[in-house]
Amino acid sequence: MVKTAHPRPRTGAPVISRRSALLGLGGAAALGLTACGPPPTEESGSGPARRVKHKYGTTEISGRPSRVVTVGLTEQDYVMALGVTPVGVREWFGGHDGALWPWAAELLGDDETPEVLPVEELNFEQIGALRPDLILGVNSGLTEEEYTTLAEIAPTIAQAPDHADYGAPWQEIAAMVGTALDREAEAEALVADIEERFEQVRADHPEFAESTGLLATSIEGEAWAYAEGPAPGFLTQLGFALPEKAEALFTDEERAPKQVSLEKLEVLEADVLLLGVYDDPDNSVARTDVFSELDAAKEGRVLEMPEMSRLNGALSFGSVLSLPYALDELVPRLVDLVDGDPGTEPAEVE
Template sequence: MRLRRPLAAAAALSATAALTLAGCASDDTPEDGESAASGNVRSEATDEFPITIEHALGETVIEETPQRVATWGWGSTEAAVAAGVYPVAVAEQIYTVGEDALLPWVEEAYEEEGVDKPAILSDPEGGSTVPYEEFVEAAPDLIVAPYSGLTQEQYDVLSDVAPVVAYPDAPWTTTWQDTITLTAQALGRSDAGDQVLADIDDFVAQKAAEHPEFASKTFAAIYDDPTKGIVSVYTSSDPRTVFLEGLGVKNAPSVAELDTSNGSFYFDLSYEELDKLDSDFVISYSASEEAAQAFEDNKDLQAIPAVKAGKVVEVVGTPQVSAVSPPTALSVYWEDGIPALVDSMAETLGD
């Protein structure tokens, strides 16, 4: 569950270690045509290679059609699968996992297609550290991380293993649209990416049309941390708020007025300032039923006008939070994700 993500810390490996990793990677890469390389690809590339992608950490040239793709961060696994490429290695999800440590909707996609499950790349700190040796063992020919927290040093080290596509602007701020587009471009499947986006646009437009009452309503998306006496508020730079605005609601002006994030995806607001967080309703993310109950019992939160008015939409449970934080090319259709959130918003605004 990705309630908050710390900015990525510096990598631990030196340049010498990076060269060693690169040597190991070239020794372990499967030969062309091996089933391990081709069995996870279910669509043909439509773009011409080489492909060059510019991003915040450099310029990446992808010489040939990728066969063994690794993903890092959030959303790129689902974007690749939606484009017909099933990654051979994906980031661990320590909060939201299925039987094989995969997100439920990812696990379902692999099972439905009959594709071997990917290797799980250790990510116990939510992207702050990178398991370089595990990337080497997976032997990818492309690493896709458009919505991640890679530092320059981490990017440089990983680039000695395989070409890396990072975020276009700042860590953890890539829109869900750009995550899909960049992933599809890196795979040489831009047309497939365009179709994925068109299908999601249709889905969102349908939901918005079903709920005209959303128009002009304002929200504040928050995560309460009573142990610190703060509420984390998601800014307009956060992809989950961007997606919600596609449904017709708007991130409240008070969020921008209180924003101290300097362009990040969230900022912390002390309990003493909660009365300034004015909106028509609040969306609260809780990891468990116990955390949701603690939110309801926290009298300090009554200082938030929408909370006092009972206008709270609760997203409860790690799969549910992950499915909408932000949604991905696969989780957007998961019934307990966006569809359930839309229903809860309609119920709350209709009270």
């Protein structure tokens, strides 16, 4: 996941801002704090305390928080899935109201739409004005300075320990958020349900375990290959293996994304090639002559996913709410891709 400045489109691994989503850059600035707005409810301050370990220590939380602010990139999905509507959500991408993609927005009901926080840098004044009783940055790249500032506003859970920034698996994010919200059992049930769905798909489609799958992207006309992140992890959970030629690209410990020159596009050959398109489709590597010569392209085993499509968003978030959507939408397309029939084309991703 994100450790250093490498191109990181959203399906590969989360990063900050549009440009950093493509080029692996980001940053944050500390601002002064102000406190205003309604106080936390009594419910949030009562009940047994829980301790949650994270990158910068251990945070103790009492009761059931009700004014939650998420400063990572996908925690809003976990909070909504566990029955809490956050008061503030850090926007990643998509431009949806409340920074909620459809799979989360449908759970909003009559609750107030969350206030959107900017993704490029933390606005501590804005966060403080929301009077949170819990701040979640589990799927984030918070610096220690940022964490310290946030912890002065409210109990704060930084990114998971023992993982790279933005690198915690969705199961661990669910467990940490569930503990923080005093909804451990509900979180465990969500994880179990989704893992059961993956298991069922593997049982229904043993051909997946006999196939290779790869995520690649087209960024400003350049090709990139990925071994880590939500979308590669999704393929792995379905039983797909990384192609040998692609596997050979990832020799460093973090298995960072690798740029692939047009002269070496053959390393993208796979039984299933998911291609995230992060530029004008007409300028995509998929429109080049050399790409069209790939067996995967000739045999109809490439699925192009526009940047702002729901499927790309679902794979990018890789959350307890988006994964069921991705399973519903992608599995039928994967079946068409691996069936060996060039005439079987998967439904176009819009």
